[in-house]
Amino acid sequence: MxxxxxxxxxxxxxxxxxxxxKYSKLGVIMDSNTVKHCYPLxxxxxxxxxxxxxxxxxxxKTLDTCVKIWDWMTENSFDRKTLILNIGGGVTGDMGGFCASTYKRGIRFINLPTTLLSQVDASVGGKLGIDFKGFKNHIGVFNQPEGVLIGEEFLGTLPEPELRSGYAEVIKHGLIRNVNYFNSLKTENWQAQSWKDIISVSVGIKRDVVDKDPKEDGLRKILNFGHTIGHAVESYYLDTPFHLLHGEAIAIGMIAEAYLSHKFLRLPKEELGIIQENLLAVFGKIQIDKKGFDTIIDLCFQDKKNEGNALNFSLLKRIGECDFNIVVGREAVAEALDYYNQLSN
Incomplete structure (x- = not known):
């Protein structure tokens, strides 16, 4: 680890x-926002x-960008003793780590996550990859960074929508693993919290799960609660003028999948109400294009938890307890999307 x-x-x-x-050269990978706001720190x-x-x-976060990164590595004569430093959010950590892991069969890398999302989720656990043909994280590897340095001071560089995006993963950690943690999280004035404490607890939850199942053979699948539908919704809107941040899409996914949890695992109706109330209070609500339901459901079939032609979901038995490999049909997913659409904010 x-x-x-x-x-x-x-x-x-x-x-x-x-x-x-010990390293021969140091290479730093950043995006155009990070170089302005975080690199100077x-x-x-x-x-x-x-x-x-x-x-x-x-x-x-594509193969085209990877080719440019590998070109840069080659032009700078990076050898296998080179160390890569990824400074940025989840896109930078995922793609920079993937490029490092595949260049000359693998060189070491360090993650310096600068967003709440990457600090509590993307930079921990060794999942690396890129999007491909509109599918999220479709090409990738498992490989651990040499180290992850989490600096709370980077959070001061974030616009509020980016901070809120990361908060979706924080809420998810409570929902799947720790009801007391979930109950402690603010929905009003959610920005005014001890981020240091929140990051520490969330990282602890994720590390505990990953330690038990590093390659996602079983238990680690619970970390994908909200992501089967959430990733599909995010991908659906990716190339449209209406762009959703990752956490905004995952909030939609968590409400829809909480509905499926009630339907298939008998998550108490009262807890379903609490989940949707909390998420709507922080993230608000959009109206998903009903004409896009079939496309969104097709995108769900690209989820990496699936086996054969079955849609495998990670769903909640109750707040703080999650199960995995729950088979759900197309009609139920459409029903869950309809359920979300009919909610009032």
């Missing part, structure tokens, strides 16, 4: 961490390095 450092002085702690490693403490900067956004 990767080394995780919770830092209150990220530049100094990063310097110390790099000083403890650590740049003066970095040793000599080469940088690769790509245009920010999930839409650029």
């Amino acid at each position: 990767e080394t995780i450092i919770f830092s209150s002085r990220i530049a100094q702690d990063l310097t110390r961490f790099l000083d403890s490693k 650590v740049s003066t403490h970095l040793p000599e390095h080469s940088s690769f900067i790509f245009e920010a956004g999930e839409v650029n």
